[in-house]
Amino acid sequence: MLDCPNFITFVNSNFVIRDDEPQVDTLCLFNDKVSFPRLMALEVKGCGKWKKIWPDKLTPDSFGYFKFFKLDQCRGFSSIFPSSMVDRLQELESLEISHCDDLESIIEPPRLSSIESSSKFVFSKVRWMKLKSLSQLKSFYPSMHTTEWPSLEKLRVTGCSNAKIFALESPNSQLDHVPVGAKQPLFGFSKEAFPCLEKLKTDQDEAKEILELANYQGVQFIEEEDDDDDVYFDDYFDDFNDSLLRCTVDDIIYRGRRRKMK
Numbered sequence: 001m002l003d004c005p006n007f008i009t010f011v012n013s014n015f016v017i018r019d020d021e022p023q024v025d026t027l028c029l030f031n032d033k034v035s036f037p038r039l040m041a042l043e044v045k046g047c048g049k050w051k052k053i054w055p056d057k058l059t060p061d062s063f064g065y066f067k068f069f070k071l072d073q074c075r076g077f078s079s080i081f082p083s084s085m086v087d088r089l090q091e092l093e094s095l096e097i098s099h100c101d102d103l104e105s106i107i108e109p110p111r112l113s114s115i116e117s118s119s120k121f122v123f124s125k126v127r128w129m130k131l132k133s134l135s136q137l138k139s140f141y142p143s144m145h146t147t148e149w150p151s152l153e154k155l156r157v158t159g160c161s162n163a164k165i166f167a168l169e170s171p172n173s174q175l176d177h178v179p180v181g182a183k184q185p186l187f188g189f190s191k192e193a194f195p196c197l198e199k200l201k202t203d204q205d206e207a208k209e210i211l212e213l214a215n216y217q218g219v220q221f222i223e224e225e226d227d228d229d230d231v232y233f234d235d236y237f238d239d240f241n242d243s244l245l246r247c248t249v250d251d252i253i254y255r256g257r258r259r260k261m262k
Helices: 022-026 083-089 205-213 229-239 241-245
Strands: 041-045 068-072 094-098 119-122 128-132 145-148 154-158 163-168 184-189 199-202
Touching: 145 184, 163 205, 199 205
Parallel strands: 041 068, 068 094, 094 128, 119 145, 128 154, 154 199, 163 184
Antiparallel strands: none
């Protein structure tokens, strides 16, 4: 989906949208009226009139085969994935997010959570991740948590000046003991969290120091002139282009009244 400024949502739930209606802020690109059980790749550039990509509650059979996600130049929302969606991202291989000026976190915490407990997110198949020019990004998840990336080979984090990339992660660390006013780390770094990391591109010297302190060897630091990551997603995306463009009736399922696609 590229540059669709007037696009509202896939299924309109019998409401009329006007410029003076405050409920526009709750609109989602995907809602509980539509399901994409076989969608493998999604690229979104530029926002429509929606303010979130996914609702807190998803249809049971949606996004289970989601492999490649690219988000660029989208404004107006502070997070991307609801926490309830993380379990459906176990097939995800490529994650690119860039030029989203209002983005503060990648994962949104549950709205109704009275108990403060630590969450653990494991992205078992992600091999490539790019976070670029996210000026308001503060954390990967704005509550106590740890992350693991057992397949991640290549990581780029640039232009994210409100957060530091790594903090050394001890076995008891929950990434919440950060002084007020200090930058939050996006990731707690350990060999267990990033066992396959091969290439790193960053404009933060502290990240390189963390790798040295962790005695993590074998990582290649990518310079600007050697940058080839802009084609990384496209190479994978081409393999699934036919799947993305060819939609059958069984690929898009409406709840309630089912409509035919021609």
